[in-house]
Amino acid sequence: MADAQEEARRIAERIRRARVSQRRSQHDVAAALGYHQSKVSRLESGRGTQDIRVLRAVARELDIPPHELGLAPPQDVSAADQEADDMRRRTFLSASIAALTAPAGSPPSHTALVQALLPGADPPGTGDPQDTAVLHDRVASALRLLHTCHYAELERALPGLIADLRQAADDATNRDTVSRLLATAYQTTTSLLLKRHDQGTAWLAVGRAMAEAERSGDPVVLASSVRVQAHVLVREQHATQAVTLVRHTAGRLAGSYDRRCPQYLAAVGLLLLRGVTAASRLGDRAATQEFLTEAKDVSRYVALDRPGAWATFSPTNVALHELSALVAFGDAGLALRAAQPLMRRPIPVPERRAALWIETARAYSQQGRLADGYQALRIAESCAAQDIRRPDIRSLVADMAARDRRRTLPELHHFSRQLGVPT
Structure with missing residues (x-):
């Protein structure tokens, strides 16, 4: 534990020095990344420094070599991951042109x-x-x-x-x-x-x-399209715009849930959960709670939790997003407590089962419990083998392996190589 705290302080100081040397404020750096200022403040105080996704974004923004933040260096990440990072920075126009070939x-x-x-x-x-x-x-x-x-x-x-x-x-x-x-x-x-x-x-x-x-002209279909648009915005570091978009659209569709059809409720519920993701990425706890409260209200009236359903929305889905938000805030202990009852609950949709164990792995990683994180990832793989090979999961595995400097977990390094991310 002492080693983990010392590592967190070292990373926090490296981030602060890089920002100050560039004469940039915490607000400026946070805005460039699509985060709330509190996210950068937490990092510089040594909290949340195990959130790999945020650390990678900060390293790119402040030109900090990844290994100085305990991350896997670029050469240890596959070409597919590097291409994905390039994709994040494309505009709509350049993406359309690139798609021609x-x-x-x-x-x-x-x-x-x-x-x-x-x-x-x-x-x-x-x-x-x-x-x-x-x-x-x-x-x-x-x-x-x-x-x-x-x-x-x-x-x-x-x-x-x-x-x-x-x-x-x-x-x-x-x-x-x-x-x-x-x-x-x-x-x-x-x-x-x-x-x-x-x-x-x-x-x-x-x-x-x-x-x-x-x-x-169907409000249900429109809500679903807005949801995926908000997802793209979050991926492109435009979480503030995503929160605004979700809040505006959900505000027009909210209410009278006891008189709505299941498809309508599922569309609104999933839209609200996308708001949870966007707000938690910003570090905005108030907005996150606002979306979660409304989503829980919707879930009282609908449970579409089958792989063949038009939408997969239920109280379980709401609980999974609450878990993901806790991980995004760096509240690893609370996240692991929230995960425990979900592990005992039947989750019919493989994507959701995998999501539970992936978020659990992230929480373990934040606590420096790499062995537990590795086991959680292997369970996720048993739920959805193709899901575990997504670039962001391979990046998580690479960074966990990079932090195992004494190579005390050979199975983790072997798993990393299996995923095509040599360490």
Whole structure:
């Protein structure tokens, strides 16, 4: 424990010296990163210095070599992770231009997905029936693949689905219905691209989702599109704008929950949970609590917790986001206490089960309990093998391994190599 405290003080002092040498205020650095000033203040006082995501962002902003903050150096992170970091800094325009030509080495499925999102001529369809009921089932199947973390299969299925939906939209007399399905397909695409850390193409997908949602005139579909747009904003370090967007949209949809249909309630609830994520990234405890309180109110009236459901929202989902917020605030002890009852609760959706153990691993890492963190990650892998290979999880594993300087956990280093992140 003494070693961990000393390490936290050393990192805090290094951050403070870098900021002062550049003659920048805490507010200036926080604003550049999309955080609240309290986040930087906590770091410089030695609190929250185990939050790897924040440390990486601060290191980039203040030009601090990663190893000086106890992070894995750049050469220890895969090329895919470095490309993902570049994606975060792209604007919508540059992302759209970049999408015109898929990056060299991209798998055929990713190239096809990018091309399916481009404006202009419609991509070739699958030749499958265009009946609305069939298309509805195919969209539901795509959502199921997302919730069960079958990302490779989903990436192969989406281009043909989008093409068929676009063709159906051109031919259909029930344009509003097809627009709802198409918006949902674009929302699913956005979520997948964010899982892949391809924020550049995600901007393109969410733009199409918003256009179709507005065309449908359905407030449920619009709320879902706003939710994924807020997700992209948070990933692009625009959490303040995400909080404003969620608060404005949710404010128009809130109330009368006892008289709303399950789909409406799930859409509003998930939107509020996106607000929880955005506000906690800012270090704004008041806004986080505001969104959580409203989400808990919604969850009293609905529980859609199946992999095949149109949306996965329930009291369990609210509790998982509360856990994630505690981790974001650096309240590792409270987070681990919040995780305990969730570990005993059945969670049908694999993505959610994996999220529980990933956030638990982050909390253990914040406490310097690397062995426990490693075990939590292996449990997460058993829940959703593809989910654990996301760039942000590989980065977490790399940084945990880098902090095991005496190599007392050979299994952690072996796991890191298995994920393609040598240490």
